[in-house]
Amino acid sequence: MPKRIPQAGRAISRRSFLTGLAGFSSAALLAACGSTTPAGDSGSTSAPTGDSGSTNAPAQNGQAVITIELWDQQTGLAEEATKQIIADFEAQNPDIKINRTYIAQTEGTQSDQKLLTAIAGGAPPDVYKFDRFIVSQFAAQDFLTDLTDLAAQGGVKEDDYFPFAWEEANYKGRLFALPFDTDTRQLWYNKDIFKEAGLDPEKPPQNAQELLQMAQELTIRDNNDRITRWGYIPHGDQAWIYTYGFAWKGEFQDPNTKRITCAHPNVVESMKWFQNYANTFGVDNLDAFTAACTGSACNDTNDYFWTGQAVMVVSGNWKVAQAKKYKPDVQYGAVPFPGPDGPAPHASWAGGWSWVVPKGAKNPEAAWRAISYICGPEGQNTFCKTVGNIPTNKAVAADPYYSQDPLAKAFIDLLPVSHTRPPIPAGSLLWDELYKARADIIHGQDPETRLKAVDDLVNAELEKLGFFS
Amino acid sequence: MSVCPAEYFRSAGQRFCDSYQASTGEQRKAWLRMTASMQSAPEIRSRQGWSRHTWRHFRNGIIFASPWIIGLLLFWIFPILASLYYSFTEFNAIQTPRWVGMDNFIAMVKDTIFWTAAYNTLWFAVVSIPLAIVWAFGLALVLNRRIHGRIVYRTIYFLPTLVPSVALALVWIYLFNPATGLINVPFDWLGIRGPCWNACAAWSRPTMVLLAMWIIGGQVVLYLAGLQDVPQELYDAAAVDGANVFQQFRSVTLPMMTPVIFYHLVTSVIGAFQFFEIPYIMTGGTGAPDNTLMFYSIYLFKNAFAYFKMGYASALAWVMFIVILAITLVIFRSARHWVYYGGADFT
Numbered sequence: 001m002p003k004r005i006p007q008a009g010r011a012i013s014r015r016s017f018l019t020g021l022a023g024f025s026s027a028a029l030l031a032a033c034g035s036t037t038p039a040g041d042s043g044s045t046s047a048p049t050g051d052s053g054s055t056n057a058p059a060q061n062g063q064a065v066i067t068i069e070l071w072d073q074q075t076g077l078a079e080e081a082t083k084q085i086i087a088d089f090e091a092q093n094p095d096i097k098i099n100r101t102y103i104a105q106t107e108g109t110q111s112d113q114k115l116l117t118a119i120a121g122g123a124p125p126d127v128y129k130f131d132r133f134i135v136s137q138f139a140a141q142d143f144l145t146d147l148t149d150l151a152a153q154g155g156v157k158e159d160d161y162f163p164f165a166w167e168e169a170n171y172k173g174r175l176f177a178l179p180f181d182t183d184t185r186q187l188w189y190n191k192d193i194f195k196e197a198g199l200d201p202e203k204p205p206q207n208a209q210e211l212l213q214m215a216q217e218l219t220i221r222d223n224n225d226r227i228t229r230w231g232y233i234p235h236g237d238q239a240w241i242y243t244y245g246f247a248w249k250g251e252f253q254d255p256n257t258k259r260i261t262c263a264h265p266n267v268v269e270s271m272k273w274f275q276n277y278a279n280t281f282g283v284d285n286l287d288a289f290t291a292a293c294t295g296s297a298c299n300d301t302n303d304y305f306w307t308g309q310a311v312m313v314v315s316g317n318w319k320v321a322q323a324k325k326y327k328p329d330v331q332y333g334a335v336p337f338p339g340p341d342g343p344a345p346h347a348s349w350a351g352g353w354s355w356v357v358p359k360g361a362k363n364p365e366a367a368w369r370a371i372s373y374i375c376g377p378e379g380q381n382t383f384c385k386t387v388g389n390i391p392t393n394k395a396v397a398a399d400p401y402y403s404q405d406p407l408a409k410a411f412i413d414l415l416p417v418s419h420t421r422p423p424i425p426a427g428s429l430l431w432d433e434l435y436k437a438r439a440d441i442i443h444g445q446d447p448e449t450r451l452k453a454v455d456d457l458v459n460a461e462l463e464k465l466g467f468f469s
Numbered sequence: 470m471s472v473c474p475a476e477y478f479r480s481a482g483q484r485f486c487d488s489y490q491a492s493t494g495e496q497r498k499a500w501l502r503m504t505a506s507m508q509s510a511p512e513i514r515s516r517q518g519w520s521r522h523t524w525r526h527f528r529n530g531i532i533f534a535s536p537w538i539i540g541l542l543l544f545w546i547f548p549i550l551a552s553l554y555y556s557f558t559e560f561n562a563i564q565t566p567r568w569v570g571m572d573n574f575i576a577m578v579k580d581t582i583f584w585t586a587a588y589n590t591l592w593f594a595v596v597s598i599p600l601a602i603v604w605a606f607g608l609a610l611v612l613n614r615r616i617h618g619r620i621v622y623r624t625i626y627f628l629p630t631l632v633p634s635v636a637l638a639l640v641w642i643y644l645f646n647p648a649t650g651l652i653n654v655p656f657d658w659l660g661i662r663g664p665c666w667n668a669c670a671a672w673s674r675p676t677m678v679l680l681a682m683w684i685i686g687g688q689v690v691l692y693l694a695g696l697q698d699v700p701q702e703l704y705d706a707a708a709v710d711g712a713n714v715f716q717q718f719r720s721v722t723l724p725m726m727t728p729v730i731f732y733h734l735v736t737s738v739i740g741a742f743q744f745f746e747i748p749y750i751m752t753g754g755t756g757a758p759d760n761t762l763m764f765y766s767i768y769l770f771k772n773a774f775a776y777f778k779m780g781y782a783s784a785l786a787w788v789m790f791i792v793i794l795a796i797t798l799v800i801f802r803s804a805r806h807w808v809y810y811g812g813a814d815f816t
Contacts, residue, residue, distance in 0.1 A: 113775070119562075120562035120563055141561050141564070142564050223660070224661070224662035224663075283669075284669055287668040287758050291667055291758075294642050294750075295642070295750065428775060428776070439757055439760075
């Protein structure tokens with residue numbers, strides 16, 4: 001194709017044009033880098049249509065619609081429930097639009113690297129779903145917005161929620177999260193396999209000694225001494241040091257000094273039982289299970305309990321909904337964990353989630369309205385009925401719906417005796433240390449020495465954070 | 470035999486060196502005068518300062534390169550210097566850093582997991598690097614033979630390199646599971662219990678070494694390219710001298726391949742210290758069993774993003790940097806004794 005050069009248009013030479021272009025682009029780059037305000041403007045100018053049905057903060061006609069960013073880590077049923085809650089909230093609050101983003105969960109629930117990075121980068125979401133037991137840790141690090149005043153204005157009261165959940169959402173007397181759902185823990189067992197193995201399916205183990213005995217009867221090994229069916233997996237699912245420690249009536253925190261006391265004699269006792277159990281069934285077999293279930297390899301349908309590779313496990317109320325979904329034809333039972341001298345309902349501990357407003361959120365007021373709806377009666381009701389979790393809002397929990405299923409009721413009935421993990425600003429560190437300690441105890445370390453080391457490390461960290469002063 | 474003057478060798482190369490040796494005294498003097506005048510020319514110019522024209526070129530060059538220069542300063546130099554500063558502070562990425570002097574480095578000495586992580590990483594480096602060199606070099610030698618279907622073999626050995634390491638790690642979790650993994654099926658046929666692989670402390674680190682050998686395709690390609698660069702004349706000459714295959718390998722192939730080995734050694738030292746994704750995913754970030762897979766980079770990552778100890782993590786990063794730097798320097802210093810660049814001297 002012949003080229004025609006428009007002579008009249010050559011007002012600038014190619015060289016000066018390119019020079020100018022280079023200068024311009026570098027200036028633009030500088031401007032973009034130096035800018036501290038995020039590129040996206042969250043405000044839009046379209047007026048809302050229709051009246052607000054919410055009494056929380058009525059929208060006025062002509063007011064701009066605010067879009068807030070919401071991040072969560074949920075998939076499956078929980079995701080569906082959350083989408084429904086968002087739609088309901090938006091219908092009631094036409095002046096707020098929620099933009100939900102799914103954040104893939106890394107590393108269990110113990111660290112929220114993406115949130116931390118977003119806060120540090122000055123672009124956090126307005127609303128974030130957060131594991132409740134590490135709220136105080138994130139609050140101590142100044143990662144969360146103080147919600148105390150907003151709660152007072154919005155009429156959200158301590159009395160609306162179960163005390164343990166409310167306590168976890170507070171740090172040093174200030175509110176940093178709103179409690180969402182909760183869970184409790186006990187011993188699940190497979191009645192069908194009990195029958196098949198000649199055990200009475202209505203007589204699950206009553207104490208730790210029976211647990212060991214029955215586990216031995218139920219365990220199947222192959223020719224190479226590998227376990228192909230576990231009677232009871234001592235370190236699977238919810239069989240954390242907390243579960244054993246609470247079952248043996250141990251205490252993880254001194255109520256007066258607030259110091260961490262994992263080396264409490266009863267916790268040590270429970271870990272001795274655990275160590276003996278591990279040795280009875282072979283450390284290499286325990287290791288094989290750990291390696292096989294790294295990450296989420298044994299979640300949901302791959303769970304050893306659903307596949308029948310485990311007859312007894314410690315687990316939570318979420319298994320009620322899962323049992324109906326994955327194994328409707330198999331009979332399961334759930335009873336309090338067998339403690340050293342009889343059933344130990346107090347082995348249960350309650351965890352659960354909350355919703356927070358990260359530090360630096362662009363729209364804290366709108367975010368507050370969103371989380372007070374999500375964690376309020378309507379949001380909790382939608383979520384817990386879909387997913388099968390226990391609400392933390394007292395009014396919601398009183399709904400007879402939650403006590404219809406006898407299995408589900410057994411879990412809810414555990415709430416009054418359930419413990420919580422120590423609400424300390426190093427919850428994630430303590431969790432990780434206890435995880436490592438459990439592994440070390442499996443591998444033969446002396447329980448008392450090892451747990452003492454956890455105490456020393458975590459208390460030193462708490463000391464540094466000024467937690468005891 | 471007389472030797473070339475060094476400056477002459479540098480400017481002209483071996484071929485001219487040979488003709489230099491063949492030349493007469495008069496010609497040599499003329500050559501030396503010529504090279505001397507060529508070398509002194511830039512000095513004269515710089516003493517007079519740059520012309521306007523040169524300045525303009527310089528300025529335009531800077532402007533054109535500025536996106537890169539700014540990027541380098543902003544996204545490389547600044548973070549590097551910032552992390553040096555943070556390594557002397559207590560910093561959680563949000564609050565203002567608090568200066569603590571050498572505390573982070575002192576804490577490191579007392580931190581048992583730091584030593585475990587350092588030991589694991591060094592163990593992995595010391596065992597895996599020599600093995601990787603022998604294995605990649607050996608594979609390249611075999612794949613360089615005129616065997617039937619060698620393109621197919623080359624593809625097969627390169628394929629694992631194309632798979633993202635995250636996907637590999639996830640597949641390995643299933644393959645290497647001592648209870649149900651496929652890897653132990655042949656042991657079952659023999660009626661013995663297979664190893665426990667990454668599940669138990671005794672086997673976990675060797676398993677990582679084994680896995681590292683899996684993704685060696687990139688290095689094999691390097692060795693293959695190196696092997697094909699060895700001049701055929703050398704083999705012909707060796708054959709004429711009566712050298713057998715092993716002598717040819719020892720006296721021709723191996724010396725000619727030392728630059729590739731050197732490159733592989735340096736990059737794999739750095740790689741070994743930064744070994745992260747595979748153990749991180751295979752252990753869910755825990756370093757299990759018994760902390761034997763707690764590698765240095767995992768520990769660094771956990772301090773930064775799980776415990777918010779950016780200051781301590783920065784200190785860990787600088788210690789790692791200094792150790793890598795020291796080891797690399799030692800390797801570079803040693804290179805002059807064993808790396809052969811076809812007669813050229815680059816050290």
